[in-house]
Amino acid sequence: MNQSQYPCSNCGANVEYAPGTTVLQCPYCGAKTPLQPTGVQVREHSYAEFAGLPRKPIATLAPHVFKCRGCGAVTESDKLSDRCQFCDAPLIADAAEGDMVTPEAVLPFDLDRARMREALRTWASSRWFAPNSLKKVTEAETARSTYLPHWTYDAETTSAYRGERGDHYWETETYTENGETKTRQVQRTAWHPVRGVVDRSFDDVLVAGTTRVAPEHLDTLEPWPLPEASAYRPEYLAGHETLRYDVEPEQGLTRAQETMQSVIRDDCRRDIGGDEQRVHSVDTDYRAVMFKLMLLPVWVAVYLHGGKTYNVLVNGRTGEVAGERPYSALKIALAISLAVVVIAVIVVLWALHNGGHQ
Structure with missing residues (x-):
């Protein structure tokens, strides 16, 4: 298979994309190779045309087979980019090869490892009732910078609806209380059947393209600065x-x-x-549906506590953090005990205060 590796012009080692920059940097000698503009623009594709093309399901495709140009080792992986399992050199598959949809856009990493750790440190310090060992997540040298696939969809829509409109009005109501007749104003709602048509344009509706990350965690990482995305180029990977x-x-x-x-x-x-309002039915016509595959940057940190593994994600552009966290039974017990003591002190002081005035 075709693949990409980028040798350092100074020492020959494989260079890597440096987050927050426009350069490939050698992790050994520090030499930098500027990324030259390509002039390629992000494009979206007609979904109707795509739907008519023959294509194999992604689950039936074989893993990529990489041959490291550094040490010669062969690595099989279902990832679009990975590292050599022997020498850790970056490996990048040819995204246009095979029956996969080719990424059209990438939002490059902006947070480097130091800034990622700072984001984790802030997050960990704000987790009440978390065990002290949670702070170790900020030392996660094993945290991986990972691009996650997402789909975006555009559409023009026209929707015909049926429903009801409710208008409030007031009525005077008579009632009896303790043998006395009284009146009061009571709000009522008059409902009327309605029909109508609404138009709406949608741009870049984002859908996760992977099931390996919990959807609720990805939702927490939003919003993404999608307009800052660049046209796909393998160097970013x-x-x-x-x-x-x-x-x-x-x-x-x-x-x-x-x-x-x-x-x-x-x-x-x-x-x-x-x-x-009551909406009973909506019949929507979708037109000019466009889509693209986009890669979004996420730092994935793994944290082990009490024999259980927790995943913590950091948005590689904004620093937003989402993930699982354990709870400290000891801290919760101490907090409950402290609350009980405080309540007891308040009760005693109140009793002494009232007893002194009798």
């Missing part, structure tokens, strides 16, 4: 892992449309107006 997508574009579109429908229903409610 040098020295960083890149997961191959395992969510097919068809699955991604279904999830994107679910996100779109939530927005469209809000549009319908605004169009209905009134004080309350």
